[in-house]
Amino acid sequence: MPDDLAAPERAPSFPAPGGQLPQHWSKCFGCGDDQPAGMTMTFVAGEGLDVTGRLEVAKKYQGGPGVIHGGILTTAFDEAQGMACMSLGTAVVTGHLEVDFARPIPLGSVLEIHARIDGTVRRKVYTSAEARIVSGPTADPDAVVATSRALFLTVGAEHFEKVKNFVDGTPSSPFETSSV
Numbered sequence: 033m034p035d036d037l038a039a040p041e042r043a044p045s046f047p048a049p050g051g052q053l054p055q056h057w058s059k060c061f062g063c064g065d066d067q068p069a070g071m072t073m074t075f076v077a078g079e080g081l082d083v084t085g086r087l088e089v090a091k092k093y094q095g096g097p098g099v100i101h102g103g104i105l106t107t108a109f110d111e112a113q114g115m116a117c118m119s120l121g122t123a124v125v126t127g128h129l130e131v132d133f134a135r136p137i138p139l140g141s142v143l144e145i146h147a148r149i150d151g152t153v154r155r156k157v158y159t160s161a162e163a164r165i166v167s168g169p170t171a172d173p174d175a176v177v178a179t180s181r182a183l184f185l186t187v188g189a190e191h192f193e194k195v196k197n198f199v200d201g202t203p204s205s206p207f208e209t210s211s212v
């Protein structure tokens with residue numbers, strides 16, 4: 033974490049504390065409602081540059097016997113820390129993300145992930161988050177079961193220009209075929 037972190041303003045477009053965040057993209061695997069395979073995470077704004085996300089740990093997310101797959105948990109952190117960046121009012125993408133898995137997370141549990149912006153340097157947005165099991169098997173809202181740190185980069189609309197024709201998984205341009 034750099035020493036010269038700036039503390040950004042909360043964007044006026046960010047929901048009031050306790051308010052539900054909109055999906056950032058309906059086909060997103062993490063939060064979209066137009067993504068049948070997705071995790072349908074939901075998010076509530078915190079008091080500052082932070083959010084609390086919720087994930088129901090479905091059977092299909094199994095990695096080891098009875099527990100969440102580490103990649104799914106990593107995805108949940110990516111989504112939560114990205115959604116915290118919504119408080120800046122600009123689009124971001126993940127540059128780097130690391131996770132510490134502290135406790136097993138059983139299938140059937142409900143996770144809450146509290147994620148925040150720690151500060152910014154130019155386009156770099158430093159974030160962190162913790163996960164807790166708030167209901168279901170082994171629930172203990174005081175116990176942190178995993179933590180994450182991630183670096184996001186703010187991007188403009190041009191970042192998505194080259195890939196925008198692939199949103200439905202069917203390349204239409206420049207290849208004009210779905211076999212590519």
Ligand SMILES: CCCCCCCC/C=C\CCCCCCCC(=O)SCCNC(=O)CCNC(=O)[C@H](O)C(C)(C)COP(=O)(O)OP(=O)(O)OC[C@H]1O[C@@H](n2cnc3c(N)ncnc32)[C@H](O)[C@@H]1OP(=O)(O)O
Nearest residue numbers: 056110111114115117118122123124125126127128154185
């Ligand atoms: C995703 C949809 C967003 C929709 C937006 C709606 C608005 C809502 C807002 C918010 C909600 C968002 C919710 C999202 C949740 C999910 C997010 C994901 O999963 S995103 C997919 C995975 N990530 C990628 O696909 C990136 C692929 N990588 C790239 O495109 C580039 O590498 C990119 C943009 C990350 C950086 O490339 P450069 O050319 O723009 O920037 P350079 O000049 O290389 O770096 C700028 C600074 O960042 C540092 N930097 C870059 N990458 C770094 C890294 N990996 N580690 C450390 N530093 C890094 C560099 O050292 C440089 O630092 P110095 O300013 O010079 O100090």
